[in-house]
Amino acid sequence: MLLKRFDLHRPATLPALFELIDRFGEDAAVYAGGTELLIALKARVLHYPHLIDLKAISSLGAIALEDDHLVIGALATHHRIATDKLVQRVLPAYAELSNNIANIRVRCAGTLGGNLCFAEPHADPPALLAALGAKLRLQSLAGNREVAMADFIHGDFETDRQPGEILSHILLPLPQANQRAAYRSYGAGERPVAGGAAAVELEHGICRSAALWIGAVAGRPLPLPETAAALIGLRQSELLPALETTLTAEIGAIDIFDDAHGSADYKRHLAATMLRRALAAALTQPEANHA
Ligand SMILES: Cc1cc2nc3c(=O)[nH]c(=O)nc-3n(C[C@H](O)[C@H](O)[C@H](O)COP(=O)(O)OP(=O)(O)OC[C@H]3O[C@@H](n4cnc5c(N)ncnc54)[C@H](O)[C@@H]3O)c2cc1C
Incomplete structure (x- = not known):
């Protein structure tokens, strides 16, 4: 189907962007790579008389260290993140995740910000970002605010983002040397059917903290707070066997949806399985290197 007519705006600065957002209100949508938005516009599921291309705002694409955080601009593409030396060095698990998203065409155009703001449930980044304690910076004419990744996505295609706000940066706490993380997912088609993310902190071989998340199934x-809590205080060699004690019961109680990717039981x-693999992979990760 052909796209309906729209006017395209390409602001180069944040003040120019917010002036356009203020002027057009709900008649406008921002976009970055367009890999999700264009499909919805072509299918006529969405229509906006004005589209605002964010790509010329260079400050939204940078990847840098800021105090004790790795800060990824919302416009950074998955490919850029996957191949960025800084991300590879300080958060190799996140670089690896980015490298496995979709295909090279989508990775080169699609941005992390677009992935999170669209909130298509079959996505890889949210579970690992939540396990790593990421925060999202939202900007609007009213100012800036930060929201935890864990609270940002409310449900299918629904986020905490308010009208007039854009996602500007994703802030990841720099892991301590004894923290390890990994993400594993399975997808039969283009998008993940289920994913598991594990982040653990080991001190002299004893687990001091653990964050376990699943993604793409709801x-x-x-x-999985109970399963994560059960790992605390255990030796590294005990962690994988200990996972089984609470994992099946805790996942069994979660409301997972049936969809075209499979039944709820299959996805559970x-x-x-992805969570077990993620924990096993995390335990073999090298120590974080911020030097
Ligand atoms: C064929 C295919 C396969 C895919 N496979 C995977 C996969 O395996 N794993 C996975 O995780 N994802 C997958 N995806 C999703 C992919 O990651 C997203 O399409 C991409 O990241 C979206 O980014 P974008 O910049 O193109 O978003 P756009 O299409 O530009 O925007 C998407 C939405 O977000 C809004 N938006 C964009 N940027 C901002 C911002 N900075 N602030 C506020 N709102 C914003 C737009 O208004 C729009 O509503 C796949 C997509 C396709 C098409």
Whole structure:
């Protein structure tokens, strides 16, 4: 189907962007790579008389260290993140995730900000970002605010983003030397059917903290706090066997949806398998290197 007519705006600065957002209100949508928005516009699921291309605002694409955070601009594409030396060095698990998203065409055009703001439930980044304790910076004419990744996605295609706000940066706490993380997902088609993210902190071989999340199986990424708590105080060699004690019961109680990717039971099984694999991979990760 052909796109309906729209006017295209290409602001080069944040003040120019917010002037356009203020002027057109709900008649306008911002976009970055367009990999999601264009599909929805072509299918006529969405229509906006004005589209605002964010790509000329260079400050939204940078990747840098800021105090004790790795800060990724919302316009950074998955490919850029996957191949960025800084991300590879300080958060190799996130670089690896980015390298496995979709295909090279989508990775080169699609941005992390677009992935998070669209909130298509079959997505990889949210579960690992939540396990890593990421925060999202939202900007609007009213100012800036930060929201935890864990709270940003409310459900299918629904986020905490308010009208007039854009996602500007994703802030990841720099892991301590003894923290390890990994993400594993399974997808039969283009998008993940289930994903599991594990982040653990080991001190002299003893687990001091753990964050376990599953993704792509419900409207939002989901934590497994009981399973994570059961790992605290255990030796590294005990962690994988200990996972089984609570994992099946905790995943079994989660409201997972049936969809074209599979039944809820199938996806529960897959999510548990991906989580086991993520924890096993995290335990073999090298120590973080911020030097
Ligand atoms: C074929 C295919 C395969 C895919 N496979 C995977 C996969 O395996 N794993 C995975 O995780 N994802 C997958 N995706 C999703 C992909 O990651 C997203 O399409 C991409 O990241 C979206 O980024 P974009 O810049 O193109 O977003 P756009 O299409 O430009 O925007 C998407 C939405 O977000 C809004 N938006 C964009 N940027 C901002 C911002 N900075 N602030 C506020 N709102 C904003 C737009 O208004 C729009 O509503 C796949 C997509 C396709 C098409």
